[in-house]
Protein backbone atom coordinates (compact mmCIF):
# COMPACT_ATOMS: atom_id res chain seq x y z
CA UNK A 1 0.00 0.00 0.00
CA UNK A 2 1.39 3.46 -0.85
CA UNK A 3 2.08 5.52 2.27
CA UNK A 4 0.44 8.83 3.06
CA UNK A 5 1.54 10.38 6.34
CA UNK A 6 -1.03 11.12 9.02
CA UNK A 7 -2.24 14.68 8.50
CA UNK A 8 -2.28 15.25 12.28
CA UNK A 9 1.32 14.16 12.84
CA UNK A 10 2.49 17.51 14.21
CA UNK A 11 -0.35 18.06 16.65
CA UNK A 12 0.97 16.34 19.77
CA UNK A 13 4.73 15.79 19.55
CA UNK A 14 6.84 18.54 21.17
CA UNK A 15 10.05 19.63 19.39
CA UNK A 16 12.99 20.86 21.42
CA UNK A 17 15.87 23.04 20.30
CA UNK A 18 19.15 21.16 20.08
CA UNK A 19 21.58 23.25 22.15
CA UNK A 20 22.15 26.65 20.58
CA UNK A 21 21.60 25.42 17.03
CA UNK A 22 18.75 25.99 14.61
CA UNK A 23 17.85 22.30 14.72
CA UNK A 24 14.83 21.05 16.65
CA UNK A 25 14.34 17.42 17.56
CA UNK A 26 11.20 15.55 18.58
CA UNK A 27 10.93 14.60 22.28
CA UNK A 28 11.16 10.97 21.16
CA UNK A 29 13.44 9.78 18.35
CA UNK A 30 13.63 6.28 16.87
CA UNK A 31 16.88 4.32 16.65
CA UNK A 32 17.44 1.49 14.16
CA UNK A 33 20.13 -0.43 16.05
CA UNK A 34 17.89 -3.49 16.46
CA UNK A 35 15.00 -4.86 14.36
CA UNK A 36 16.11 -3.35 11.02
CA UNK A 37 18.89 -5.74 10.02
CA UNK A 38 18.99 -8.04 7.02
CA UNK A 39 17.95 -10.81 9.43
CA UNK A 40 14.78 -8.95 10.51
CA UNK A 41 11.34 -8.77 8.88
CA UNK A 42 11.35 -5.84 6.42
CA UNK A 43 7.62 -5.15 6.70
CA UNK A 44 7.87 -4.84 10.48
CA UNK A 45 10.66 -2.27 10.19
CA UNK A 46 8.67 -0.39 7.59
CA UNK A 47 5.61 -0.35 9.88
CA UNK A 48 7.75 1.00 12.73
CA UNK A 49 9.06 3.92 10.67
CA UNK A 50 5.60 4.70 9.29
CA UNK A 51 4.03 4.64 12.75
CA UNK A 52 6.80 6.80 14.20
CA UNK A 53 6.45 9.46 11.51
CA UNK A 54 2.65 9.37 11.81
CA UNK A 55 3.10 10.34 15.47
CA UNK A 56 5.50 13.21 14.76
CA UNK A 57 8.74 11.30 15.36
CA UNK A 58 10.80 13.05 12.71
CA UNK A 59 14.25 11.83 13.75
CA UNK A 60 15.71 8.44 12.80
CA UNK A 61 19.11 7.36 14.09
CA UNK A 62 21.42 4.90 12.34
CA UNK A 63 25.09 3.91 12.26
CA UNK A 64 27.27 2.30 9.63
CA UNK A 65 27.46 -0.94 11.63
CA UNK A 66 23.78 -1.44 12.58
CA UNK A 67 22.33 -4.72 11.35
CA UNK A 68 23.15 -7.56 11.50
CA UNK A 69 24.93 -7.86 9.17
CA UNK A 70 26.70 -4.48 9.53
CA UNK A 71 25.34 -1.98 7.03
CA UNK A 72 22.02 -3.74 6.58
CA UNK A 73 20.00 -1.37 8.81
CA UNK A 74 21.01 1.48 6.50
CA UNK A 75 20.01 -0.64 3.50
CA UNK A 76 16.64 -1.42 5.08
CA UNK A 77 16.09 2.23 5.96
CA UNK A 78 17.14 3.26 2.45
CA UNK A 79 14.53 0.91 0.99
CA UNK A 80 11.84 2.30 3.33
CA UNK A 81 12.86 5.86 2.44
CA UNK A 82 12.75 5.23 -1.28
CA UNK A 83 9.38 3.46 -1.17
CA UNK A 84 7.56 5.67 1.36
CA UNK A 85 9.42 8.74 2.53
CA UNK A 86 11.13 10.61 -0.30
CA UNK A 87 8.20 13.06 -0.53
CA UNK A 88 8.82 13.75 3.18
CA UNK A 89 12.64 13.91 3.10
CA UNK A 90 12.72 17.56 4.16
CA UNK A 91 10.54 16.75 7.19
CA UNK A 92 12.95 14.11 8.45
CA UNK A 93 16.24 14.27 10.36
CA UNK A 94 18.45 11.28 9.56
CA UNK A 95 21.63 10.59 11.48
CA UNK A 96 24.37 8.05 10.98
CA UNK A 97 27.73 7.40 12.60
CA UNK A 98 31.16 5.87 12.12
CA UNK A 99 33.64 4.88 14.79
CA UNK A 100 33.30 1.14 15.39
CA UNK A 101 34.67 -1.70 13.28
CA UNK A 102 33.08 -1.68 9.85
CA UNK A 103 35.43 -3.31 7.36
CA UNK A 104 38.66 -5.26 7.35
CA UNK A 105 42.11 -3.73 7.40
CA UNK A 106 43.50 -0.58 9.00
CA UNK A 107 40.99 1.87 7.47
CA UNK A 108 37.66 0.42 8.62
CA UNK A 109 37.56 1.52 12.27
CA UNK A 110 38.11 4.32 14.81
CA UNK A 111 38.62 7.97 13.77
CA UNK A 112 40.98 8.63 10.86
CA UNK A 113 39.95 10.97 8.05
CA UNK A 114 40.37 7.99 5.68
CA UNK A 115 37.79 5.93 7.62
CA UNK A 116 35.22 8.65 8.37
CA UNK A 117 35.01 10.06 4.85
CA UNK A 118 34.78 6.69 3.11
CA UNK A 119 32.37 5.28 5.70
CA UNK A 120 29.93 8.15 5.21
CA UNK A 121 30.18 7.72 1.43
CA UNK A 122 29.20 4.06 1.90
CA UNK A 123 26.34 5.00 4.26
CA UNK A 124 24.93 7.52 1.77
CA UNK A 125 25.04 4.88 -0.96
CA UNK A 126 23.27 2.30 1.22
CA UNK A 127 20.50 4.76 2.08
CA UNK A 128 20.28 6.29 -1.39
CA UNK A 129 20.83 9.79 0.01
CA UNK A 130 22.88 12.83 -1.02
CA UNK A 131 23.39 13.92 2.58
CA UNK A 132 22.54 13.01 6.17
CA UNK A 133 21.30 15.58 8.63
CA UNK A 134 23.65 14.59 11.45
CA UNK A 135 26.93 12.70 11.21
CA UNK A 136 28.48 11.45 14.45
CA UNK A 137 31.86 10.24 15.44
CA UNK A 138 30.64 7.14 17.27
CA UNK A 139 33.40 6.80 19.88
CA UNK A 140 36.67 8.55 20.70
CA UNK A 141 39.84 7.19 19.08
CA UNK A 142 42.75 6.99 21.53
CA UNK A 143 45.37 7.04 18.71
CA UNK A 144 44.28 9.39 15.95
CA UNK A 145 44.93 13.06 16.78
CA UNK A 146 41.62 14.65 17.74
CA UNK A 147 42.42 17.49 15.32
CA UNK A 148 42.37 15.02 12.41
CA UNK A 149 39.05 13.45 13.45
CA UNK A 150 37.43 16.85 13.94
CA UNK A 151 38.77 18.22 10.68
CA UNK A 152 37.30 15.17 8.91
CA UNK A 153 33.89 16.06 10.41
CA UNK A 154 34.35 19.67 9.32
CA UNK A 155 35.29 18.53 5.80
CA UNK A 156 32.19 16.32 5.58
CA UNK A 157 29.96 19.31 6.39
CA UNK A 158 31.80 21.52 3.88
CA UNK A 159 31.35 18.82 1.24
CA UNK A 160 27.60 18.94 1.91
CA UNK A 161 27.44 15.29 2.96
CA UNK A 162 26.17 16.16 6.45
CA UNK A 163 24.41 19.25 7.74
CA UNK A 164 25.35 18.92 11.41
CA UNK A 165 28.06 17.20 13.42
CA UNK A 166 27.73 15.18 16.62
CA UNK A 167 29.86 13.22 19.07
CA UNK A 168 28.94 10.01 20.83
CA UNK A 169 30.39 8.27 23.85
CA UNK A 170 32.95 11.05 24.42
CA UNK A 171 33.79 11.76 28.07
CA UNK A 172 33.50 15.36 29.36
CA UNK A 173 37.19 16.26 28.91
CA UNK A 174 37.30 14.71 25.42
CA UNK A 175 34.05 16.49 24.56
CA UNK A 176 35.42 19.85 25.68
CA UNK A 177 38.52 19.49 23.49
CA UNK A 178 36.51 18.30 20.49
CA UNK A 179 33.93 21.07 20.87
CA UNK A 180 36.69 23.68 21.00
CA UNK A 181 38.42 22.32 17.88
CA UNK A 182 35.15 22.12 15.95
CA UNK A 183 34.27 25.67 16.93
CA UNK A 184 37.68 26.90 15.78
CA UNK A 185 37.09 25.18 12.43
CA UNK A 186 33.73 26.92 12.03
CA UNK A 187 31.62 23.75 12.26
CA UNK A 188 30.09 23.71 15.73
CA UNK A 189 29.26 20.48 17.52
CA UNK A 190 25.47 20.43 17.65
CA UNK A 191 24.70 17.27 19.61
CA UNK A 192 26.15 14.67 21.94
CA UNK A 193 24.65 11.18 21.93
CA UNK A 194 25.08 9.50 25.29
CA UNK A 195 23.80 6.52 27.22
CA UNK A 196 21.42 7.85 29.87
CA UNK A 197 18.56 6.33 31.84
CA UNK A 198 17.27 5.95 35.37
CA UNK A 199 19.68 3.00 35.60
CA UNK A 200 22.71 4.74 34.07
CA UNK A 201 23.46 8.21 35.43
CA UNK A 202 27.04 8.83 34.29
CA UNK A 203 26.24 11.97 32.17
CA UNK A 204 25.20 13.70 35.41
CA UNK A 205 28.89 13.66 36.45
CA UNK A 206 29.94 16.67 34.41
CA UNK A 207 28.80 15.93 30.86
CA UNK A 208 25.38 17.61 31.05
CA UNK A 209 26.88 20.68 32.72
CA UNK A 210 29.52 20.95 30.02
CA UNK A 211 26.99 20.59 27.20
CA UNK A 212 24.84 23.25 28.80
CA UNK A 213 27.81 25.66 29.06
CA UNK A 214 28.88 24.96 25.48
CA UNK A 215 25.38 25.18 23.98
CA UNK A 216 25.46 21.59 22.68
CA UNK A 217 22.26 19.51 22.59
CA UNK A 218 21.98 15.95 23.86
CA UNK A 219 20.15 12.79 22.88
CA UNK A 220 19.82 10.00 25.45
CA UNK A 221 20.23 6.53 23.98
CA UNK A 222 18.74 3.39 25.56
CA UNK A 223 16.47 5.41 27.90
CA UNK A 224 14.52 2.18 28.54
CA UNK A 225 17.76 0.37 29.35
CA UNK A 226 17.12 -1.91 26.34
CA UNK A 227 13.74 -2.95 27.72
CA UNK A 228 14.63 -3.42 31.41
CA UNK A 229 12.81 -0.17 32.29
CA UNK A 230 9.53 -1.42 30.81
CA UNK A 231 7.02 -4.13 31.68
CA UNK A 232 8.66 -6.46 29.13
CA UNK A 233 10.18 -8.81 31.71
CA UNK A 234 7.59 -8.67 34.50
CA UNK A 235 6.41 -12.21 33.79
CA UNK A 236 9.62 -13.86 32.64
CA UNK A 237 11.56 -13.53 29.38
CA UNK A 238 9.22 -13.53 26.36
CA UNK A 239 10.51 -15.48 23.37
CA UNK A 240 10.23 -12.44 21.09
CA UNK A 241 12.13 -10.11 23.46
CA UNK A 242 15.62 -8.72 22.96
CA UNK A 243 16.97 -10.66 25.96
CA UNK A 244 15.80 -13.94 24.42
CA UNK A 245 17.44 -13.08 21.09
CA UNK A 246 21.04 -12.99 19.92
CA UNK A 247 21.98 -9.48 21.17
CA UNK A 248 25.33 -9.48 22.95
CA UNK A 249 24.24 -6.33 24.75
CA UNK A 250 21.21 -7.73 26.59
CA UNK A 251 21.50 -11.33 27.65
CA UNK A 252 19.09 -13.46 29.66
CA UNK A 253 21.32 -13.14 32.72
CA UNK A 254 20.99 -9.33 32.57
CA UNK A 255 17.30 -9.77 33.39
CA UNK A 256 18.00 -10.51 37.05
CA UNK A 257 15.37 -10.92 39.76
CA UNK A 258 16.83 -7.81 41.40
CA UNK A 259 16.37 -5.60 38.35
CA UNK A 260 12.85 -6.91 37.69
CA UNK A 261 11.97 -6.25 41.31
CA UNK A 262 13.21 -2.67 41.04
CA UNK A 263 11.30 -2.14 37.81
CA UNK A 264 8.13 -3.43 39.47
CA UNK A 265 8.59 -0.84 42.23
CA UNK A 266 9.22 1.90 39.64
CA UNK A 267 6.11 0.75 37.82
CA UNK A 268 4.09 1.57 40.92
CA UNK A 269 5.27 5.21 40.74
CA UNK A 270 4.56 5.27 37.00
CA UNK A 271 0.99 4.05 37.63
CA UNK A 272 0.43 6.77 40.22
CA UNK A 273 1.53 9.28 37.55
CA UNK A 274 -0.89 7.76 35.04
CA UNK A 275 1.98 6.42 32.91
CA UNK A 276 3.44 3.08 31.87
CA UNK A 277 6.94 2.40 33.16
CA UNK A 278 8.37 2.96 29.65
CA UNK A 279 6.63 6.34 29.50
CA UNK A 280 7.98 7.35 32.90
CA UNK A 281 11.49 6.30 31.84
CA UNK A 282 11.22 8.57 28.79
CA UNK A 283 9.77 11.48 30.77
CA UNK A 284 12.59 11.03 33.27
CA UNK A 285 15.45 11.53 30.75
CA UNK A 286 13.68 14.61 29.38
CA UNK A 287 12.88 16.13 32.78
CA UNK A 288 13.92 19.77 33.22
CA UNK A 289 15.36 19.75 29.71
CA UNK A 290 18.18 17.31 30.69
CA UNK A 291 18.16 15.61 27.28
CA UNK A 292 16.89 17.24 24.09
CA UNK A 293 15.42 13.94 22.87
CA UNK A 294 14.94 10.37 24.14
CA UNK A 295 16.32 7.90 21.58
CA UNK A 296 14.32 4.70 21.88
CA UNK A 297 14.26 1.40 20.05
CA UNK A 298 11.11 -0.58 19.33
CA UNK A 299 10.20 -4.02 18.06
CA UNK A 300 6.49 -3.36 17.48
CA UNK A 301 4.27 -0.39 16.71
CA UNK A 302 2.47 -0.43 20.06
CA UNK A 303 5.80 0.40 21.74
CA UNK A 304 6.02 3.48 19.53
CA UNK A 305 2.48 4.50 20.47
CA UNK A 306 3.42 4.06 24.12
CA UNK A 307 6.58 6.18 23.79
CA UNK A 308 4.91 9.01 21.89
CA UNK A 309 2.21 9.28 24.57
CA UNK A 310 4.93 9.71 27.25
CA UNK A 311 5.28 13.34 26.28
CA UNK A 312 1.87 14.24 27.63
CA UNK A 313 2.86 13.05 31.13
CA UNK A 314 2.96 15.27 34.22
CA UNK A 315 6.15 16.96 35.52
CA UNK A 316 7.95 15.03 38.26
CA UNK A 317 7.52 16.07 41.88
CA UNK A 318 10.57 16.19 44.16
CA UNK A 319 9.02 13.32 46.09
CA UNK A 320 8.71 11.13 42.98
CA UNK A 321 12.33 11.79 42.00
CA UNK A 322 13.46 10.96 45.54
CA UNK A 323 11.47 7.69 45.55
CA UNK A 324 12.96 6.69 42.16
CA UNK A 325 16.49 7.31 43.47
CA UNK A 326 15.73 5.39 46.64
CA UNK A 327 14.49 2.32 44.72
CA UNK A 328 17.65 2.42 42.58
CA UNK A 329 19.98 3.17 45.51
CA UNK A 330 21.19 6.39 43.94
CA UNK A 331 22.73 8.69 46.54
CA UNK A 332 22.87 12.37 45.74
CA UNK A 333 25.99 14.23 46.95
Ligand SMILES: NC(=O)c1ccc[n+]([C@@H]2O[C@H](COP(=O)([O-])OP(=O)(O)OC[C@H]3O[C@@H](n4cnc5c(N)ncnc54)[C@H](OP(=O)(O)O)[C@@H]3O)[C@@H](O)[C@H]2O)c1
Pocket residue numbers: 030031032033034061062138168169193194221222223224225226227228230231232240241242243278295296297298299300302303304306307
Ligand atom coordinates in the same frame (compact mmCIF):
# COMPACT_ATOMS: atom_id res chain seq x y z
N1 LIG B 1 25.72 5.89 20.26
C1 LIG B 1 25.78 4.67 20.73
O1 LIG B 1 26.85 4.15 21.05
C2 LIG B 1 24.50 3.90 20.87
C3 LIG B 1 24.47 2.70 21.60
C4 LIG B 1 23.25 2.05 21.73
C5 LIG B 1 22.08 2.56 21.14
N2 LIG B 1 22.17 3.71 20.41
C6 LIG B 1 20.98 4.28 19.74
O2 LIG B 1 19.89 4.28 20.64
C7 LIG B 1 18.78 3.60 20.05
C8 LIG B 1 17.93 2.98 21.11
O3 LIG B 1 18.65 1.98 21.84
P1 LIG B 1 17.87 0.81 22.52
O4 LIG B 1 17.10 0.06 21.48
O5 LIG B 1 18.80 0.08 23.41
O6 LIG B 1 16.80 1.67 23.39
P2 LIG B 1 15.73 1.38 24.50
O7 LIG B 1 14.60 2.26 24.14
O8 LIG B 1 16.35 1.50 25.84
O9 LIG B 1 15.29 -0.16 24.31
C9 LIG B 1 14.45 -0.53 23.27
C10 LIG B 1 13.81 -1.89 23.57
O10 LIG B 1 12.95 -1.78 24.71
C11 LIG B 1 11.75 -2.51 24.49
N3 LIG B 1 10.64 -1.55 24.49
C12 LIG B 1 10.58 -0.37 23.85
N4 LIG B 1 9.42 0.26 24.11
C13 LIG B 1 8.74 -0.54 24.93
C14 LIG B 1 7.48 -0.42 25.56
N5 LIG B 1 6.72 0.66 25.38
N6 LIG B 1 7.06 -1.41 26.36
C15 LIG B 1 7.83 -2.51 26.55
N7 LIG B 1 9.05 -2.67 25.98
C16 LIG B 1 9.49 -1.69 25.19
C17 LIG B 1 11.90 -3.20 23.15
O11 LIG B 1 12.50 -4.45 23.41
P3 LIG B 1 12.02 -5.80 22.69
O12 LIG B 1 12.84 -5.85 21.46
O13 LIG B 1 12.36 -6.84 23.69
O14 LIG B 1 10.55 -5.68 22.42
C18 LIG B 1 12.88 -2.32 22.44
O15 LIG B 1 13.58 -2.98 21.41
C19 LIG B 1 19.44 2.62 19.08
O16 LIG B 1 18.55 2.16 18.08
C20 LIG B 1 20.54 3.46 18.53
O17 LIG B 1 20.01 4.33 17.54
C21 LIG B 1 23.35 4.39 20.27
